[in-house]
Amino acid sequence: MNAGPIIARSGATGAGAGSSVIVAGAGIISSIGNNIDECLSALENGLAGMGAVTYLETAHRQRIPVAEVKMSNAALAEVAGRNPPGAPGSRNRIPAVSRTALLSLIAAKEALENAAIQNIRSLRTGFVSANTVGGMDTTEKFFAAFLADPANGKLREVLHHECGSITEWVADRLGIRDYLTTISTACSSSANAIFFGARLIRNGMLDVVVAGGTDALTKFTLNGFNSLMILDAGYCKPFDDERRGLNLGEGAGYLVLVSDRVAATLGKGVLCDLSGYCNANDAFHQTASSPDGRGSYLAMKGALQRSGLQPSDIDYINLHGTGTQNNDLAEGTAISRLFGQGYPPMSSTKSFTGHTLGASGGIEAVFSALAIRYGLIYPNLRFQTPMAELSLAPETKFLKDQPIRYVLSNSFGFGGNCSSLIFSKR
Numbered sequence: 001m002n003a004g005p006i007i008a009r010s011g012a013t014g015a016g017a018g019s020s021v022i023v024a025g026a027g028i029i030s031s032i033g034n035n036i037d038e039c040l041s042a043l044e045n046g047l048a049g050m051g052a053v054t055y056l057e058t059a060h061r062q063r064i065p066v067a068e069v070k071m072s073n074a075a076l077a078e079v080a081g082r083n084p085p086g087a088p089g090s091r092n093r094i095p096a097v098s099r100t101a102l103l104s105l106i107a108a109k110e111a112l113e114n115a116a117i118q119n120i121r122s123l124r125t126g127f128v129s130a131n132t133v134g135g136m137d138t139t140e141k142f143f144a145a146f147l148a149d150p151a152n153g154k155l156r157e158v159l160h161h162e163c164g165s166i167t168e169w170v171a172d173r174l175g176i177r178d179y180l181t182t183i184s185t186a187c188s189s190s191a192n193a194i195f196f197g198a199r200l201i202r203n204g205m206l207d208v209v210v211a212g213g214t215d216a217l218t219k220f221t222l223n224g225f226n227s228l229m230i231l232d233a234g235y236c237k238p239f240d241d242e243r244r245g246l247n248l249g250e251g252a253g254y255l256v257l258v259s260d261r262v263a264a265t266l267g268k269g270v271l272c273d274l275s276g277y278c279n280a281n282d283a284f285h286q287t288a289s290s291p292d293g294r295g296s297y298l299a300m301k302g303a304l305q306r307s308g309l310q311p312s313d314i315d316y317i318n319l320h321g322t323g324t325q326n327n328d329l330a331e332g333t334a335i336s337r338l339f340g341q342g343y344p345p346m347s348s349t350k351s352f353t354g355h356t357l358g359a360s361g362g363i364e365a366v367f368s369a370l371a372i373r374y375g376l377i378y379p380n381l382r383f384q385t386p387m388a389e390l391s392l393a394p395e396t397k398f399l400k401d402q403p404i405r406y407v408l409s410n411s412f413g414f415g416g417n418c419s420s421l422i423f424s425k426r
Contacts, residue, residue: 020259020260021201021258021273022258022262022270022273022274022426023271023272023274024256024257024262025116025256026254026255026256027106027110027111027114027252028253028254028363029107029110029251029252030250030356030363031049032047034069034071034079035110039367040370040374043379046381047352048235048352049249049352050067050249051066051067053068056068056137056222058223060223065233065235066247066249066354067249067354068250073102076102076106077097080105096156096159097138098134098138098166099250100131100136100137100166100214100215101160101169103214103251103252103359104129104167105173107212107214107252107254108170108210108212108252111255112174112210114256115256115258119265123262124178124208125208126197126206126208126210127167127174127176127179127180127181127210127211128181128194128196128200129166129170129183129211130184130185130193130213131213131214131358132184132215133358134162134165134166135166136221137216137217138158139157139161140218140219141157142154163182163184166182166214167181167182168180176210179206183213184358185415185419186357186414186415187320187322187360187413188413189358190213190359190360191361191362191409192279192417192419193211193362195274195419196211197209197257198211198257207262208258208262209258210254210256211255211362212252212253212362212363212365213253213359213360213362214359214362215250215251215356215358215359216250217250221248221357230324231246232244235247235351236322236323236351237351237384238319238321238328238348238394239321239323239332239386240385242385246322248354248356249353249355249356250354253363253364253365254362254366255271255362255365270426271369271373272369273423275309275423276305276420276421277421277422278298278302278306278419279417280299280302281295281416281417282294282295282416283415283416289330289418291333292330292334293330293337295418296331296334296335296410297334299412300408300420301338303422304408304422307406307422307424309406311338311339311342313406315345315403316368316408317343317347317409318348318367318371318410319346319347319348319410320360320410321348321380321394323348323355329390330412332389333390336390345377345394346380346394346395347377347379347380347394348380349363349378351382351383352381360411361411364409365421368407368421369423372404372405375400376398376399376400376404377399378395379396379397381396383396405425406422406423408422
């Protein structure tokens, strides 16, 4: 984690400790859409983002499906408002910008536009962003050339290799300089970024926080997960008894969190409140969840306690639901322990987006906030048979106009790092 000092500013509308944290805006890019509207349309129409590898150079191109964002880096740069790498004649050009950074900039810009905070320059604003690969996609290009000939390889391609560099590059282009930090805790990274942002607001340290995360597909990631033998050669089937593994994806998702004082000045409706959050760690294994779902259980229980809610209050669970044997059983066991037989509708939207790793908590937080705003429950694609060990069945249809008041969103990462967020209707 790399953090700068929080800058005091006269006239800032600081929130007092214990104040509400409101979700004023959201932004997203994923394999199912380049913005909120496109993603919601895909969710409603059951259009998953998995397919053959198109943009990533990999030996697994014809063998392992992935959920790529459907744009080249040059196209992403244009959408982000940046000239494509290598484009001539521009002082604004940034060479060798990583895909991770471009995805982040697109989603964060949409979130800020969606929030429409008119006087944001007068407010103490932070950027808390998560990722796990940094600029590894450009680093891989460097090493391919360097290993072939040590005289080759452009050093600018390793300039933004580390995770914090992505956050700094995007924050600079967003004009956010009061506070920024990077969180990298595997698959729970974005969820941890969001609740860290909430803590900064609740304790009166910032007025606005853009929080979430980003990750792009890389050779290292694909090869690493393949070595763990947890990738599905077909399309993933979260929580199904015949699940065979996960599909890797990429994308970015951010929320704009504001204090109640800032929310009161907005001329538009907000999405919801962030009322509960908790991080727990079962310290069971480097890459596996504890079989009894202890970390998952503690994270969900702690989020409920912070929000002052009971399990029966939750109207929808956005599952972590990767589609691996271990993860789904551990999460399902924890849900059964916490909710008993009275569990609410639930689904894994990774059946659409794939597992976007460090971005998953942010992307799914966006889906959770939209579920409350528009009364939605998303389908769990390709589910057919409940797990033999548990009598849990996720929702398989897209439902509109539902009375959604409270949504629980789960993000459980390697090393046993488990986080849960609860979003509440205002």
